[in-house]
Amino acid sequence: MQRLKHKVAVVTGAAMGLGHAIAARMAEEGASVALLDLLEDEARAAAVELASRGLECEGWACDVSSERSVEAAMAAAVARFGRLDILVNNAGVSGVDKPTHEVTEAEWDWVQAVNVKGVFFGVKHAVPHLRRAGGGSIINLSSIYGLIGGADVPPYHASKGAVRLMTKTDALLYASDRIRVNSIHPGFIWTPMVERHLARQADPEAAREAAAALHPLGHMGDPDDIAWGAVYLASDEAKFVTGSELVIDGGYTAR
Numbered sequence: 001m002q003r004l005k006h007k008v009a010v011v012t013g014a015a016m017g018l019g020h021a022i023a024a025r026m027a028e029e030g031a032s033v034a035l036l037d038l039l040e041d042e043a044r045a046a047a048v049e050l051a052s053r054g055l056e057c058e059g060w061a062c063d064v065s066s067e068r069s070v071e072a073a074m075a076a077a078v079a080r081f082g083r084l085d086i087l088v089n090n091a092g093v094s095g096v097d098k099p100t101h102e103v104t105e106a107e108w109d110w111v112q113a114v115n116v117k118g119v120f121f122g123v124k125h126a127v128p129h130l131r132r133a134g135g136g137s138i139i140n141l142s143s144i145y146g147l148i149g150g151a152d153v154p155p156y157h158a159s160k161g162a163v164r165l166m167t168k169t170d171a172l173l174y175a176s177d178r179i180r181v182n183s184i185h186p187g188f189i190w191t192p193m194v195e196r197h198l199a200r201q202a203d204p205e206a207a208r209e210a211a212a213a214l215h216p217l218g219h220m221g222d223p224d225d226i227a228w229g230a231v232y233l234a235s236d237e238a239k240f241v242t243g244s245e246l247v248i249d250g251g252y253t254a255r
Contacts, residue, residue: 003235005030008081010074012064012122013091015042017191018141021223022088022230027055029231031086034077036062038091056081064091064118067125074125084129085136086234089122089163092141094193095155097200108155115159116166123170127179135178137234140167141226142183144249153197164245171243180242182233187249188214189221215250 009026013019014035027033027050035050037043040061047059058080062073078084095111096103119140130136145153146160164183171181188194188211201207212219229248232238247253 002030003231003237004086007031007085007234008034008077008083009086009088009234010034010036010077010084010122010126011088011090012036012062012118014059015039015046017193018186018189018223018226019088019090020046021227022090023057024050024055025224025227025231026086026088026234027057029235031234032056032081033058034073034081035059036064036073036077036091038063062091064089064121065113067117067121070118070121071125074122074129078129083133084126085133087122087126087130087136087138088230088234089119089138089140091118092159092193093156094197095153095159097153097197100154103154111155111159112162115156116162119163119166123166123181127174127177130174130179131177136180137238138167138170138174138179138181139230139233140181140183142167142185142245144185144187144247144252146183147185147245147247147253167245168243175242180233180238182238182241182244182246184226184229184233185245185247185249185253186226187221187252188212189223189226191223194220215252216254217250219250221248221250 011023015037043059047057050057063069142163143160145157146164167183198207
C-alpha cells in the first residue's frame with residue numbers, strides 16, 4: 001500500500017527483534033529506513049538483507065546511552081536520506097531480575113541510561129530534523145509494565161513508566177510543530193529479549209507457557225504485531241493521534 005512513501009524513518013535497536021520487524025515493515029511500506037544499533041555488524045547486515053529486496057535501508061552503529069553517538073547517527077541518516085519524518089525509540093534492555101533492595105546502583109543506572117536517556121537523546125536530536133521536515137511522528141516503545149506493576153525487574157518497570165510520561169510531555173511540547181508523539185505498550189512478544197528473560201527461569205519451557213497463559217488470547221505476540229502498530233502511528237492515518245498509548249498485549253491489561 002506504500003503507506004509511508006517518501007518518508008524517512010530512524011529505528012533504534014533495529015538489528016533484531018521488534019526493531020528489525022518495525023524497520024522491515026516500514027521499508028516495505030515505502031519508507032527509507034536507517035537501522036541503528038549498538039551491534040553495528042548486525043545492523044548493517046540487516047540493512048543489507050532488506051536492501052537486497054529492493055528496499056531503501058542502511059545501518060549505522062549507535063549507542064543510545066551516548067548523546068554524541070545518537071547525534072552522530074541521526075545526522076548521518078539525515079545526510080544519507082535527506083530528511084527525517086519518523087523516529088522509533090525502540091532500543092532497550094531488561095536489566096537484572098532482583099528485588100529492589102538487592103539491585104546495585106550500577107545495575108539500576110544501566111537500564112535507565114539505555115531505556116530512558118536513550119529516548120531523551122533520540123527525541124532531542126530528532127526534533128530539529130523533524131521541524132525542518134514540517135512535522136513527523138515519534139514512537140516510543142514502552143511496555144505493559146509502563147501501565148501496570150509487576151513483581152520483578154524493578155529497573156525495567158521504572159524505565160518504562162518514565163517512557164510513558166515522557167511521551168505525553170513531548171506530545172504536548174511539540175504539537176504546535178506538527179510532531180506527534182505516541183507510545184506503544186507491548187505484552188509478551190517472542191523476541192530475543194523475552195527469550196533471554198524466560199531462559200533464566202528454572203524451567204524455561206514451563207515459563208514460556210505460563211507467560212503465554214497470562215494473555216487472554218492464550219499466546220504471546222509476534223514482532224509483526226508491534227511493527228504494524230508502529231506503521232500505523234507513523235502514517236498519515238494517525239494524523240490526529242498524539243500523546244496516546246497503543247496497547248498491543250493480547251488483552252493482558254484488560255483485567
